[in-house]
Structures are given as C-alpha cells and as structure tokens.
Amino acid sequence: MTDTLTIERLSVRYDTDKGPLEALRDVSMNVPAGQIVGVVGESGCGKSTLISALLHLLPENGRVSHGAIRLEGDNIVGAPPRRLRDLRGRDMSVVFQDPMTSLNPVLSIGRQMRDIQYRDGGSRTEKDRRSAEMLGRVGLPDPDGKLSFYPHELSGGMRQRVAIAMAAMMQPKLLIADEPTTALDATLEVQIIELLQELQRELGCTILFISHHLGVIAELCERVVVMYAGETVEEGPVADVFLNPAHPYTRKLIECDPGRLKQRAETLPAIAGSLPDLTDRPKGCIFRDRCDFATDACADRPDRYFVDETHWAACHHTDEVRK
Ligand SMILES: Nc1ncnc2c1ncn2[C@@H]1O[C@H](COP(=O)(O)OP(=O)(O)O)[C@@H](O)[C@H]1O
Ligand code: SF4
Ligand SMILES: [Mg+2]
Structure with a gap:
C-alpha cells in the first residue's frame, strides 16, 4: 500500500521571549492512500502547528528545524515558492473548523467555485455545472439555485458542506480536516462525518x-x-489503539472515560498534572511526570516500539501497559 503522506521525525521551533519553543519534536506518521487517518491530542499538543508546517504556513517566528514531509514520496520541506501554490491548492486542501476561514463573504458560492477551477478547461456554464454537481454530492438541496447565494445566506452546517465541496473539488492528494465538526451541533456533526465517509468511499479521498x-x-x-506535547506517542489501527493502547497517555485518555468512545464528548478527558514547558523540555520521556508506569529506564527518551507491524508506541514499557 502506498502512502500519500509520510512525516519523518519532523521538528518545528518557534522563537519566543523565553527562547526556542519546540512545538513539534520528531513527529512521525504515515497516511496511506485512500484512508482516513485521525490525529488526536489535547489543546497545545501541536495540531495546528502540524497543519501549518504541512501547508508551509508557519508564522514568521516558526520554522521546520528537522525532518521530512513526503507527499507521495517527494520531500516538500523547503519547497521553492513556485511549488507553494500547487501545494496549497492542488496537492492539499483544508476544511477548517470555521467554514468562513475558507469562504469569501463578498463573493457568491458559484463565483468562488468557478475561481477554484481556474486551471480546468470549459466554459462558465460547464464550470457551474461541475460546481452544482459537487454541491449536490455534499447534500445541498437545490444546488443549481445555491450558486447565486452568498455564504451568509446559508446555515453553519450548509456553509461547512460548501467548504467541503470546494476542498473536494480540487481533487487534492490529501484533504486535511481541522476539527471540522467542533462548531456544529451533534446532528450536523453526524451528517458531516457521514459526508466525509462518502467522499472517501466514492472519490477515494x-x-x-x-x-x-x-x-x-x-x-x-x-x-x-x-x-502529546508536540510528540507522536502512538500510532496504529483505530480498533487496536483504542481497545488495547500501548502508550500510558492513550490508556489514560480511554480509562478516564470509556464512554467517550461512544458519546461525542466536547473535550478530551482531563488527566492529572500539566503539560511540560516546551521551551525547556524535560530529559527522557516527555510523559514521565504524569505516567503511572514510569521507571528509571524512562530517564532515556523512548524510541518507537512496534507492537506489531502497523501499531507502535513511544514507550519503554508497552508490554506492561497492554497487560
Ligand atoms: N506563533 C507561535 N509562537 C510561539 N509559540 C507558539 C505559536 N503558535 C503556537 N505556539 C505554541 O506551540 C505549541 C503548540 O501549539 P498549537 O500547534 O497551536 O497546538 P494545538 O493546535 O494542538 O492546540 C503550544 O505550546 C503553543 O503555545
Ligand atoms: S517511557 Fe516510561 S514514562 Fe514514558 S510513557 Fe513509557 S512508561 Fe511512561
Ligand atoms: Mg489548534
């Protein structure tokens, strides 16, 4: 199976008044083609930094200090400026939590959807036909009529569908969804999840x-x-990771409240202790202060331990954690 995205030991630093803050350290992950891969972590763990690094949109004080981001095998870290337009439009597209981040309030939906087809051939009528087809696919009633609407004339859930339609229309290699349902109520959330599943099934996103x-x-x-704290601590098939976690942090998240796997809780469960200071990372394992399994061995930073071919955790004691 080929990977659309491979991240290898990616580190990102921000310059701050307190010195360099290592927001990501040695982050590694694989996103196989045609799959949906989730990234979970509490606030401040580096999720937004990861997306900014992927899109080459880190703020002035941030930079990739180490590692590789491979899109279909090509390392895009330090890509030349002429590649960036492709990277952000063609190769990767993003659906944000707030759909207004990607929609222009003063242009009609039809105009915005034509604009993103700037490279495709065809007349205006042909482009509008494709736009309406995609709006229909994401479940907008009367898609032809909606082309003349402005974003404020649609509900929040409908706006998010339009944002997803626009992201999918670019047929990106990778579609990034950044907490796309957090601002929606539970019913709309279910609908958006079902929509993403359909897009994956039907378009192979x-x-x-x-x-x-x-x-x-x-x-x-x-x-x-x-x-956790800017590091990838565990990765694997959802069923294995959630039912039989190999990292104490994952185990704690699930133990705290197993119901959360069924109910859609708003936040991750709170676990005792606080995140380490990222301008002064502790030596050894990043989770040591909060870990019930810590031993002297944890004074050395753990590498990835593979539980099986597709499931690993950055922990010296994965066997005990899984007992
Ligand atoms: N522009 C910035 N300058 C300095 N530190 C930042 C900046 N953006 C984020 N950080 C820090 O980087 C860490 C990761 O933040 P972020 O990527 O926003 O996490 P998340 O999206 O998971 O909440 C946090 O400690 C945050 O304070
Ligand atoms: S390496 Fe040690 S401190 Fe870190 S998570 Fe594993 S058991 Fe806990
Ligand atoms: Mg964030």
Missing part, C-alpha cells in the same frame, strides 16, 4: 482528520495518531 473527539475518530478513521 485521502483524509487527515484532526480532532480532540475520541468518539468521532473511532467512528470515522481507520488509523489514529496520538499526540
């Missing part, structure tokens, strides 16, 4: 789905990557 909802990830994704 590869989707990186960022969320702090364990339940949504369990339902939607085939694989999951768990992040």
